[in-house]
Amino acid sequence: AQKVTQAQTEISVVEKEDVTLDCVYETRDTTYYLFWYKQPPSGELVFLIRRNSFDEQNEISGRYSWNFQKSTSSFNFTITASQVVDSAVYFCALSEAKSNFGNEKLTFGTGTRLTIIP
Amino acid sequence: NAGVTQTPKFQVLKTGQSMTLQCAQDMNHEYMSWYRQDPGMGLRLIHYSVGAGITDQGEVPNGYNVSRSTTEDFPLRLLSAAPSQTSVYFCASSLEGATNEKLFFGSGTQLSVL
Numbered sequence: 588a589q590k591v592t593q594a595q596t597e598i599s600v601v602e603k604e605d606v607t608l609d610c611v612y613e614t615r616d617t618t619y620y621l622f623w624y625k626q627p628p629s630g631e632l633v634f635l636i637r638r639n640s641f642d643e644q645n646e647i648s649g650r651y652s653w654n655f656q657k658s659t660s661s662f663n664f665t666i667t668a669s670q671v672v673d674s675a676v677y678f679c680a681l682s683e684a685k686s687n688f689g690n691e692k693l694t695f696g697t698g699t700r701l702t703i704i705p
Numbered sequence: 706n707a708g709v710t711q712t713p714k715f716q717v718l719k720t721g722q723s724m725t726l727q728c729a730q731d732m733n734h735e736y737m738s739w740y741r742q743d744p745g746m747g748l749r750l751i752h753y754s755v756g757a758g759i760t761d762q763g764e765v766p767n768g769y770n771v772s773r774s775t776t777e778d779f780p781l782r783l784l785s786a787a788p789s790q791t792s793v794y795f796c797a798s799s800l801e802g803a804t805n806e807k808l809f810f811g812s813g814t815q816l817s818v819l
Binding site: 591593596622624629630631632633634637678692693694695696697698 | 738740749808
């Protein structure tokens with residue numbers, strides 16, 4: 588069965604510091620997809636990134652970057668020069684590809700609550 | 706473009722009552738799903754649908770029913786509410802499936818069962 592572990596329950600950093608959110612996953616499939624979602628205080632979940640298992644290139648989007656390492660089954664998320672608006676709960680998720688309908692199920696980690704202190 | 710619309714936003718029920726959480730999307734998405742969010746548990750999949758007339762169970766389906774008569778709507782029914790069903794419920798949709806596309810989430814329904 589697939590599993591996602593976000594060991595950091597809560598993190599607090601001072602504004603402008605860099606912060607890394609850890610995500611470790613377990614799967615028996617060779618084809619799978621990894622996601623990060625953000626849940627700001629308003630409550631609605633927002634998609635940040637999707638990565639497939641065949642693409643280990645790191646990705647950078649502005650102040651956000653993601654490090655995917657299959658050797659350690661990790662998909663970590665780094666925020667550079669953090670801002671107060673980055674305060675949110677961040678979820679890592681795993682989806683295994685299936686043959687007929689694509690993949691129907693997404694397994695979420697328990698989330699990391701990030702607080703940026705002004 | 707409204708996206709994914711959930712109603713109601715808040716609901717309080719007594720044990721044993723039934724109710725339906727509504728979810729509608731206007732993006733012509735085939736895939737729709739329901740999650741519940743509990744402290745320390747992340748989001749857990751309740752039921753999902755890959756198209757009109759097709760539904761399947763997720764990780765925590767007991768106590769919930771769903772149907773998908775149209776592409777747009779995916780209601781979640783609680784037949785006899787229990788305190789263990791106190792949670793925040795999210796509906797989500799995507800064009801083809803959880804793998805192929807990002808999920809679009811509704812704003813959530815906070816349900817309390819007394």
